[in-house]
Amino acid sequence: MNASLTRILPVLAAGALVLAGCSSDGDTPxxxxxxxxxxxxxxxxxxxxxxxxxxxxxxxxxxxxxxxxxxxxxxxxxxxxxxxxxxxxxxxxxxxxxxxxxxxxxxxxxxxxxxxxxxxxxxxxxxxxxxFDADLGILVKKDSGIASETDLAGKRIGVQISTDAETWVNERELGGVQFADLGLQIQSLNAGQVDAVMNDYAVLGSYVADGYELLAPVSTGSTYxxxxxxxxxxxxxxxxxxxxxxxxxxxxxxxxxxxxxxxxxxx
CATH class of the missing domain: 3.40.190.10 (Periplasmic binding protein-like II)
Structure with missing residues (x-):
């Protein structure tokens, strides 16, 4: 990987789930x-x-x-x-x-x-x-009592299906709850249906200003x-x-x- 293509915490807010563009019409390639x-x-x-x-x-x-x-x-x-x-x-x-x-x-x-x-x-x-380099992040509500990955035992952790976060949670036999996308993860955390959300660190940083806390990144060595x-x-x-x-x-x-x-x- 080129050294210049590295991860730094983003500052943009997430958008809503939406369909854009036109679908393929099934023509022969x-x-x-x-x-x-x-x-x-x-x-x-x-x-x-x-x-x-x-x-x-x-x-x-x-x-x-x-x-x-x-x-x-x-x-x-x-x-x-x-x-x-x-x-x-x-x-x-x-x-x-x-x-x-x-x-x-x-x-x-x-x-x-x-x-x-x-x-x-x-x-x-x-x-x-x-x-792009990709580490995992753990997003929790402020004053949740969860300060690090070691505090996740016995907690409900929202993960996006088929992602590194789901694999990480399953390998540690933690309480993973599957969601189709990041937006649904955040909604569930806000509603108190899960205790924490785990996804890529780079995409969770934008939620800190919304009353959440982002814990230290969990290194995976993964790249996009x-x-x-x-x-x-x-x-x-x-x-x-x-x-x-x-x-x-x-x-x-x-x-x-x-x-x-x-x-x-x-x-």
Whole structure:
């Protein structure tokens, strides 16, 4: 992973769950020549890069003015630009993306949803080079009496299905309660249905101002990558090429600073 592509706590607020863009019409994938030349990339809809994601997961994907935006959409937008096509963003269930089903069913070309790269997921989809480090965070109400991960025993912990947080909780045989997305996790915590919420540290920081407390990060060594259908080497190469380009021409620093609130680390 490039050292400049590292995690720093975000400051943006999460948006509401919303569908944006148009769904694939089921057309046969068409070869789309790229503006930069080289091998053609087959897309599920000619002239359109279709991206699957699952908001709310700010600052990576969230709703703003009726559209799904965020750091992931900014990057995939650059991929579309390099391909010489437009971009459409679809709201798809997280499990369908993590399992590769959304790609195999032709719903989209890229999964871009703060998706951690794991060996299990590599069996179902191919990943780009990592672009972001991902630790886990624990969000609780202030004065909850939960000060660290050691205080979670016997507590109800809201986790998003098919995520690293769910795996972490299950491996420790803690009281995990499954939710389809981050927004439902937060609603459940607010209603007192769970005692804590566990998800990626970078997305939980924006809730601190809402009367919650974010505990010290739980290091996982995980990184985010963009997923494509197994064997879609041409598209994967284009994504990695875009990641390299935006790092070199200053675009990454602009995107990162706008979405995260600080400049990326150069370490």
């Amino acid at each position: 068409a070869a789309t020549p790229t503006s930069a030349g080289g091998a053609s990339v087959s897309l599920v809809k000619e002239g359109v890069l279709t991206v699957c994601t699952n908001p709310p997961f700010a600052p990576f994907e969230f709703e703003e003015d009726g559209q799904i935006v965020g750091l992931d959409m900014d990057i995939t937008g650059e991929v579309a630009k390099d391909l010489g096509v437009t971009q459409t963003v679809l709201n798809i269930g997280f499990d369908a993306m993590a399992s590769g089903a959304a790609l195999n069913n032709g719903q989209c070309d890229i999964v871009a949803t703060g998706l951690s790269i794991t060996d299990e997921r590599k069996a179902n989809l191919d990943f780009s080079e990592p672009y 990558g963009f997923g494509v259908k197994k064997g879609n080497t041409a598209l994967l190469e284009k994504i990695n090429g875009t990641l390299e380009r935006i790092k070199g021409d200053g675009t990454w620093a602009k995107i990162y600073t706008a979405r995260i609130g600080v400049a990326p680390s150069e370490d």
